[in-house]
Amino acid sequence: MSANEPILHNLKKSVETWDYDLMERSVADALSAGIPSDVIVSQGLGKGMETISDLFNEGRIYLPQVLMASRTMEGALELLRPQMEANDHVYRGTIVMGSVQGDIHEIGKNVCCAMLRGAGYRVIDLGPDVSPYKFVEAAKEYGANIVGGSALMTTTLIMQEKMVKTTREDGCPVFLIFGGAPCTPEWVEKIGGDGYSASGAEIVKLVKSLMDSDETHSTSLREPVHSTGGDS
Ligand code: B12
Structure with missing residues (x-):
């Protein structure tokens, strides 16, 4: 067992048991132990959120508990923000992220933002419930290379398709990437998106491969890129 395992275990447990004090202590322990x-x-933390998703899906916990676990996770991401943004002086690209219109789920999107910031990208987080039009406006305002839309409900998945239509009609030259529980590589291909990733760990690889392929800044004739590995 590595020396970091008890700390990682406590981080997971703090989200699973929505124990805010334990989360704060464990994040401090993790940072002093030099865990990236x-x-x-x-x-x-992400493993803890996976447990919460499973328990909720199995009907063993309910929305209030999910909300408390979410708040613990959000609090931890906020504490980690300075470390995640420490290398922001040399941006590798600009990514606009948001949860699609009608969708207030943002933990997964926030994990993706944190991962991308940690990997040296400038991330503009538009928050939850973002209209396709707002995505395009922000992409133009910040000169984004990539725009990412998160959808956690089957009912809001359609907004990813609207994002593609609105962005392409506008002619805004960005790659469009998508994710969230009901989203699949097949769906992204069908709607004409540029990439899919199943997890925050994989989004960094996805973004890097799109940035590497971006020689022309053209939005046409792109092959979709999919990155489907887990967060482990
Ligand atoms: C936490 C949660 C909530 C929290 C959200 C808190 C917050 N601030 O985000 C609260 C309690 C507020 C909530 C509310 C609701 N929820 Co809810 N919620 C969940 C739950 C349990 C976990 C989601 C989560 O955070 N997962 C953990 C993160 C880390 O994983 P993730 O989101 O999948 O993200 C990863 C990947 O998908 C990927 N990814 C995510 N986004 C992106 C974006 C890009 C660009 C890329 C490349 C990758 C990527 O990387 C992420 C990190 O690894 C899910 C269950 C589930 N199985 O998903 C239900 C779930 C999504 N909720 C559901 C529902 C129905 C609701 C409500 C309508 C409930 C209600 N009756 O009010 C409301 C939503 C209202 C609205 N308009 O949006 C349903 C949706 C069903 C459907 N139609 O598809 C689910 C599936 C539960 C269920 N089984 O019924 N919820």
């Missing part, structure tokens, strides 16, 4: 923030998120 992407590992803190993917192997500690």
